[in-house]
Amino acid sequence: MSELDPLDLLDLDDELTDEERDIRDVVRRFAADRVAPNVAEWFEEGTFPGREMAKELGALDILGMHLDGYGCAGASAVSYGVACRELEAVDSGIRSFTSVQGSLAMFPIRTYGSEEQREEWLPRLARGEAIGCFGLTEPDSGSDPGEMRTSARRDGDDWVLNGTKMWITNGGIADVAVIWAKTEDGVSGFVVPTDTPGFEARDIHRKLSLRASITSELVLEDCRLPSGAILPEARGLKATLSCLNEARFGIVWGSVGAARSCLESALEYAKTRVQFGKPIGGFQLTQRKLADMAVELNKAMLLALRLGRLKDEGRLAPQQVSMGKLNNVREALAIAREARTILGASGISAEYPVMRHMANLESVLTYEGTSEIHTLIIGEALTGMRAFT
Numbered sequence: 001m002s003e004l005d006p007l008d009l010l011d012l013d014d015e016l017t018d019e020e021r022d023i024r025d026v027v028r029r030f031a032a033d034r035v036a037p038n039v040a041e042w043f044e045e046g047t048f049p050g051r052e053m054a055k056e057l058g059a060l061d062i063l064g065m066h067l068d069g070y071g072c073a074g075a076s077a078v079s080y081g082v083a084c085r086e087l088e089a090v091d092s093g094i095r096s097f098t099s100v101q102g103s104l105a106m107f108p109i110r111t112y113g114s115e116e117q118r119e120e121w122l123p124r125l126a127r128g129e130a131i132g133c134f135g136l137t138e139p140d141s142g143s144d145p146g147e148m149r150t151s152a153r154r155d156g157d158d159w160v161l162n163g164t165k166m167w168i169t170n171g172g173i174a175d176v177a178v179i180w181a182k183t184e185d186g187v188s189g190f191v192v193p194t195d196t197p198g199f200e201a202r203d204i205h206r207k208l209s210l211r212a213s214i215t216s217e218l219v220l221e222d223c224r225l226p227s228g229a230i231l232p233e234a235r236g237l238k239a240t241l242s243c244l245n246e247a248r249f250g251i252v253w254g255s256v257g258a259a260r261s262c263l264e265s266a267l268e269y270a271k272t273r274v275q276f277g278k279p280i281g282g283f284q285l286t287q288r289k290l291a292d293m294a295v296e297l298n299k300a301m302l303l304a305l306r307l308g309r310l311k312d313e314g315r316l317a318p319q320q321v322s323m324g325k326l327n328n329v330r331e332a333l334a335i336a337r338e339a340r341t342i343l344g345a346s347g348i349s350a351e352y353p354v355m356r357h358m359a360n361l362e363s364v365l366t367y368e369g370t371s372e373i374h375t376l377i378i379g380e381a382l383t384g385m386r387a388f389t
């Protein structure tokens, strides 16, 4: 039997196609060369060089890679998942950037946009020459977006938007925002160039999680847009939620990357750190931790792969994505916490990625539907009874 890979005990990457493995290698190399050497510093400083990273990710065809046409790569869902995994193995911030750009800005424009909107924005977003964001959450509406207050009213042919969006990834560096607002006919999406008068982004500081990521508040004050700014095919919150589902799929895979990185650090440390005359990895209690982490990592990867294959077959249900998001982020966070204990005091240092992953995963647990909301979605799928309205 060939030697087992401790980070892939079930040899699950063997299930990937050659193309998917090629994408894995390209993204892993990019993440190792361009992100890993700098990310601890970005995290400590609370910055993210979005413009630079966007162009580099664009050059690798990663942005909106699972979409077709308009300069998008048209890769498989599994390829997109693998890219998310490799990016988040370095930091959830760069995966969040990529998810927001591809799944939350490009996906709604591709799926619900007019021909003009697609042609204007998609090729630039795919190349990383423009950056997108997605404004749904508000100060008073998070898990319950139906309660949003942002409004869009007709004024002649124009639309006039008013409201505040909160916790918006990429907000302060975006060229275009997909903004969800209430119209007379229900919730609609709007493609808003961020240089429109009445649009302002204010970055949110003092975050203790996802520090290598820009998070902003968006203020819309009599923000006037032409009639063509509305996403013509996006009707109601169903369209909004379909975008979230795309991004959640990326998280199912990304969280596996963060967990893998934590296991890798813990393993290396356990093999070299000597206490009581032997490496701590030789103690049964440490081995139990490592074994549990490896088992959960492989289960999470299996889940991601299954969801990816279902998505590529066009039969992935949102409730299945909820299962993946709930399990994989929860287990990644548990792995990060356990890995932290193995590293002892070193575990709290930015010299190692573990505590950074742990802090990041707290955001990942909350955004794109909290664990509680995904639990309730699964509960509804099981019982037919909706517990959260």
Ligand SMILES: Cc1cc2nc3c(=O)[nH]c(=O)nc-3n(C[C@H](O)[C@H](O)[C@H](O)COP(=O)(O)OP(=O)(O)OC[C@H]3O[C@@H](n4cnc5c(N)ncnc54)[C@H](O)[C@@H]3O)c2cc1C
Binding pocket: 100, 134, 135, 136, 137, 141, 142, 143, 144, 166, 167, 168, 169, 170, 209, 210, 215, 363, 366, 367, 368, 369, 370, 371, 372, 373, 387, 388
């Ligand atoms: C770093 C970061 C980046 C983000 N990026 C974006 C972005 O790009 N775009 C965007 O629109 N949003 C973004 N968000 C916002 C994110 O989607 C919301 O934080 C999330 O939806 C939860 O909303 P909330 O924080 O208002 O919590 P709330 O909805 O107020 O929930 C608070 C708590 O109550 C629980 N709860 C709520 N309802 C129920 C219920 N029915 N039963 C049981 N428990 C319940 C929740 O699970 C949670 O534990 C981001 C958030 C973070 C932290």
